[in-house]
Amino acid sequence: MSTSVITAESLAEAPPAVGQRRWAALLRATMRQWRSRIGLALFLFMTVVALAGPLIAPHAPTQFVTAPNSPPSSQALFGGDVLGRDVWSRFLYGGRSVLGMAVAATIIGVGLGLVVGLTAAYLKGAVDEILMRIADVFMAFPQIVLALLLVAAFGPSVPLIILIVGISHAPRVARVMRGAGLQVVERDFIKSAEAVGEPRRRIIFGELLPNVTSPLLVEVGLRLTYSIGLIAALNFIGDGIQPPTADWGVMINENRLAVAFQPWGVVLPVAAIALLTIGTNLLTDGFARAMLGVERGE
Amino acid sequence: MARFLLRRIALGLLTLFLVSVVVFAATQALPGNAATAILGRNATPARVAALTRQLHLNESAFAQYTHWLGDVLKGNLGTSAATQEAVTKYISGRLLNSAFLVLVSGIVAIPLSIGLGVLMAVRRDKPTDHVLSVGSLGVAALPEFVIAILLVLLLATNVSHVFPPVSLIPPGEHAWNVPKVVVLPALTLILAVTPYISRIMRASMVEVLESDYVTMARLKGLPNRTVIWRHAVPNAIVPAIQVSALQLAYMAGGVVVVEYVFSYPGIGAALVDAVGNRDVPVVQALSLIIAAVYVVVNVGADIFTILATPRLRTAER
Numbered sequence: 202m203s204t205s206v207i208t209a210e211s212l213a214e215a216p217p218a219v220g221q222r223r224w225a226a227l228l229r230a231t232m233r234q235w236r237s238r239i240g241l242a243l244f245l246f247m248t249v250v251a252l253a254g255p256l257i258a259p260h261a262p263t264q265f266v267t268a269p270n271s272p273p274s275s276q277a278l279f280g281g282d283v284l285g286r287d288v289w290s291r292f293l294y295g296g297r298s299v300l301g302m303a304v305a306a307t308i309i310g311v312g313l314g315l316v317v318g319l320t321a322a323y324l325k326g327a328v329d330e331i332l333m334r335i336a337d338v339f340m341a342f343p344q345i346v347l348a349l350l351l352v353a354a355f356g357p358s359v360p361l362i363i364l365i366v367g368i369s370h371a372p373r374v375a376r377v378m379r380g381a382g383l384q385v386v387e388r389d390f391i392k393s394a395e396a397v398g399e400p401r402r403r404i405i406f407g408e409l410l411p412n413v414t415s416p417l418l419v420e421v422g423l424r425l426t427y428s429i430g431l432i433a434a435l436n437f438i439g440d441g442i443q444p445p446t447a448d449w450g451v452m453i454n455e456n457r458l459a460v461a462f463q464p465w466g467v468v469l470p471v472a473a474i475a476l477l478t479i480g481t482n483l484l485t486d487g488f489a490r491a492m493l494g495v496e497r498g499e
Numbered sequence: 500m501a502r503f504l505l506r507r508i509a510l511g512l513l514t515l516f517l518v519s520v521v522v523f524a525a526t527q528a529l530p531g532n533a534a535t536a537i538l539g540r541n542a543t544p545a546r547v548a549a550l551t552r553q554l555h556l557n558e559s560a561f562a563q564y565t566h567w568l569g570d571v572l573k574g575n576l577g578t579s580a581a582t583q584e585a586v587t588k589y590i591s592g593r594l595l596n597s598a599f600l601v602l603v604s605g606i607v608a609i610p611l612s613i614g615l616g617v618l619m620a621v622r623r624d625k626p627t628d629h630v631l632s633v634g635s636l637g638v639a640a641l642p643e644f645v646i647a648i649l650l651v652l653l654l655a656t657n658v659s660h661v662f663p664p665v666s667l668i669p670p671g672e673h674a675w676n677v678p679k680v681v682v683l684p685a686l687t688l689i690l691a692v693t694p695y696i697s698r699i700m701r702a703s704m705v706e707v708l709e710s711d712y713v714t715m716a717r718l719k720g721l722p723n724r725t726v727i728w729r730h731a732v733p734n735a736i737v738p739a740i741q742v743s744a745l746q747l748a749y750m751a752g753g754v755v756v757v758e759y760v761f762s763y764p765g766i767g768a769a770l771v772d773a774v775g776n777r778d779v780p781v782v783q784a785l786s787l788i789i790a791a792v793y794v795v796v797n798v799g800a801d802i803f804t805i806l807a808t809p810r811l812r813t814a815e816r
Contacts, residue, residue, distance in 0.1 A: 341515075350786045478642065
């Protein structure tokens with residue numbers, strides 16, 4: 202799903218500009234909004250939890266510490282999980298996989314989408330038409346369905362999940378970057394670069410790319426939010442990273458049948474995923490609003 | 500306009516065809532012989548050979564594809580590798596349950612989000628607007644399964660016990676005869692799509708409220724309610740309807756995880772099961788159906804937009 206306050210059209214209307222002053226203005230306008238500050242704080246906090254968590258975890262994530270589903274005690278701060286492992290330690294270990302996989306998928310998706318989108322915008326004609334038709338075909342599959350189709354064929358594996366989630370983002374990113382690129386392609390400095398005979402690759406990545414960095418950053422934020430959700434969901438339904446690895450998605454599924462009497466095994470990872478995605482989404486929205494404001498000359 | 504419509508429909512058909520190629524090609528990557536997969540390891544070589552011929556597995560990939568597509572177009576989706584049942588029979592009841600879930604969610608979500616969008620636009624930049632807009636931004640960020648689990652915690656287990664946490668439906672029964680089990684899955688989907696529709700409605704409504712004819716209507720002394728609902732909303736609603744259609748199509752994918760959380764007997768839960776069992780014929784059929792729904796709804800939404808927008812309707816294309 203790619204609906205958001207930012208559409209290809211709204212981005213395309215804004216004339217792009219480069220330069221350090223513009224970036225400083227953009228950053229100030231972003232951070233002036235409460236939503237961006239809250240979003241950034243949530244994102245940074247959850248990233249620190251995910252990255253530094255294993256350093257402060259009292260137990261190993263797969264070590265049996267208590268009786269199954271036991272309530273919080275001095276041995277286990279938030280009780281034991283369905284197999285008697287420490288919920289708190291598994292929670293502290295469980296963020297790296299979600300975050301790492303999501304960041305990798307976002308890089309692949311945005312990178313691929315950027316190349317395809319800008320190429321289509323610059324070359325136009327038949328190449329544009331063919332690339333966009335291919336994008337249509339992949340966009341006909343909801344991202345989770347495309348992922349499941351390929352997991353059914355190849356079996357669940359972490360690299361496969363990262364690759365599929367990335368590839369399923371690509372056509373959506375390509376659409377937006379094509380829209381942003383089309384506005385720049387018509388401008389004089391592209392014509393002059395063509396006139397002096399710069400190679401196509403240099404024009405696309407040296408001239409076009411620096412002028413679409415703002416919509417690109419919005420895409421990074423959006424795709425990161427969706428990647429976290431998708432990858433957590435795939436881990437949750439058992440088609441991503443496999444138990445006994447500690448992972449927030451895996452934890453929720455393991456402990457949800459006992460949620461009525463030992464809720465912590467579900468509550469902690471659910472809250473973590475929720476705060477992380479809310480954080481990235483608020484921050485992205487703040488940046489997108491700032492971008493439209495700055496480009497309207499406010 | 501007719502040419503434009505025909506072009507859109509032709510492109511839709513082309514996309515559908517390519518979707519079928521993708522579904523078929525993806526499952527061709529499966530290692531091992533599909534006949535062995537269906538019959539199990541203990542099948543006699545003679546039976547494997549017979550099924551191999553029956554499934555055209557000894558022919559080229561292209562020939563296999565044309566046989567498969569021909570069968571699909573005739574309504575024959577093959578045999579489930581897990582249950583040995585005809586796929587059509589296995590999924591038909593589930594398809595109805597999922598369609599019912601999406602329908603109920605849509606019937607509630609679309610008017611609700613249009614109402615919220617209008618409210619936000621009318622109270623633009625006031626506290627109501629800010630609270631609703633940040634709130635919907637937060638909800639929009641949540642993955643469906645997180646919304647579903649939060650609803651289970653709040654309404655089905657720890658905080659209260661209003662609705663069942665698991666959507667158990669007696670075999671052979673349809674979801675609409677057990678309405679209680681539909682509530683939480685539907686509520687999840689409603690929460691998942693409402694932010695998107697209401698945001699588009701808000702944006703479109705804000706634009707219309709600033710237009711000259713709305714000012715004119717106000718100056719004529721029309722009551723505020725009439726200005727909003729008779730003059731502004733009908734002009735602001737087209738983008739919201741188009742997004743609503745896309746969200747309905749999106750729900751065809753959203754049901755996958757939601758149905759799994761609640762064990763709701765629809766195609767989404769069936770898809771997760773089939774992937775777990777490596778039941779390729781069922782996975783093929785369900786991904787094809789879900790993608791086809793998406794393409795058809797998308798084309799429908801585009802056609803609706805063309806017909807509902809006078810500027811496009813009269814365009815010479």
